[in-house]
Amino acid sequence: MADTMIEVAGVKKAFGTTKALCGVDLAADRAKVLGLLGPNGAGKTTLVRILATLLLPDEGSARIAGLDVVRDADAVRPIIGLAGQYAAVDETLTGRENLELVGRLYHLGRPEVRRRADEVLERFSLTGAADRQVKTYSGGMRRRLDLGASLVANPPVLILDEPTTGLDPRSRVEMWGFIETLVADGTTILLTTQYLDEADRLAHRIVVIDYGKVIAEGTSDQLKDQLGGDVVELRVASPGDLDKALAAIAELGDGKPQVDAEYGRLTLPAKGGPATLMAAARRLDESDITLEDLSLRRPSLDDVFMALTGHSAGADGSDGDEPQPADDAGGGRRGTT
Amino acid sequence: MTATVTTAPALRRARPITPLVAVGDIAAIARRNLLRVARTPQLLVFSTIQPVMFVLLFRYVFGGAIHTPGSTYVDYLMAGIFVQTTLFGGAQTAVGLAEDLRGGIVDRFRSLPMARSAVLAGRTFADLARNVFVLALMVIVATGVGFRFHNGAVPSFVAMIVVLAFGYAFSWVFAYIGMVVKEPETAQVAGFIPLFPLVFASSAFVPVASMPGWLQGFARVQPVSVTVNAVRALTQGGPIYHWLWQMIVWTGLILVVFVPLAVARYRRI
Incomplete structure (x- = not known):
């Protein structure tokens, strides 16, 4: 089995005239975190959606554990977990019901669904809230449940789309702890973020993208060395x-x-x-x-980003004249942040 | 963090989606949607208030002015109300799907190794179950305002099946609309656009013969009219098969067109 678990080669995607991805290449090794770093609208979510089999690329190929996300989509889905900034859980169901629903849809057997739901609840300190409706949860608890839902079937590859966006500092650090444990257990993770400290702390390798292109790649130290001192x-x-x-x-x-x-x-x-x-x-x-x-x-990654792109990583599309390669164009999820 | 037994992640082989697996997925999604309905009872209450208002409006306000040969107006009216109620209720399919799309949970479902048709089929079956409940309630209300089944138990039962089957077929139209417009607020309005001409330019509330000639042509053949006529014949007596086969053809046509359309839309959303 190949030790490259995620492989993206020359992926292009356009929404109408907006080019969201203009030929992206990247690779993530087993049991490592690949940080995909870029500002809003850089194309991170588009790439995530392609890897999660939600969106078809116009050109290029993407493989997970050697399986093509377009041709072998049915074989890819059982081995990936997807979680992100939108906390895609059902508010009217309880935490446990959400996890059991996902478990059933991964086609785990009934006893295994129960066992895994219990394990996940315990792991994410949600046992006490397991039988409460999710609408009573705090933002941090929802995000934990969302991450937990992606782990019910214990997938070897996890795709995390800005997992800490909008979380308070304490919940962020907590989330980082969970992610580090997962990697230690052997999970390969693609993590998108617009926070440099997050990529710095979690990612073994970092790919910096801007306007749908990879503009730098390497370890955090290598990127910092690019500044030359x-x-x-x-x-x-x-x-x-x-x-x-x-x-x-x-x-x-x-x-x-x-x-x-x-x-x-x-x-x-x-x-x-x-x-x-x-x-x-x-x-x-x-x-x-x-x-x-x-x-x-x-130098911090922020300095690197500034030197590479001429704008700060956190600059939330504040330059009024920049085109907006909307990450959302294919998703219909708008205005939620 | 608490110490838990964690199994190392494993490469899980894709389980082929057999019909049995698909049924399981559909049941899981339907159960989820029904739990949502059960836990937001206010939604159910509001979705029954509107049809009751229609009953009262037509029975006591407009009814006196509408002349229906061969039967009392309340007996004539209720076939139309039953069909209208399940159709208007189906608009919830569009709204519910659009809400799921916006909430991101459809993305989660689409990334799971589940049957591609399950989210839509689960949704439409849950709405069918809700329609059974609402229809039962409407029968009680109808009886309260003077409606009677004059044609025996079996045809009356078949009439209810006809209402539900037609409503079910239409919920696939709404599923498609919900995925096209994607915004719950828009879905609500967009759902009613095809409904209005179909429900009101039909034999649901007034005899088609009272309409201008150019409208009669449309009103006689369109699916709501033939379904209402079939239900009316089944509950009150009259030629049943003439309307029933037309209703079956329409229901089949709607399913044949909109199930693949909606599933294709779901795959590439």
């Missing part, structure tokens, strides 16, 4: 000093400085490390700029 970051005390600070240190950097006006923050790629930091400190002092903070640090 450290980053000088500073925060000015008064916002008016930001331009002055930029002028003072711009030429010291080894790349384009990034300005975050909202927080009075400036980041500068600095291959020179401490030497660049010292030089920056001297110049800022000479220019009489009061700083809140000045530091040298390893």
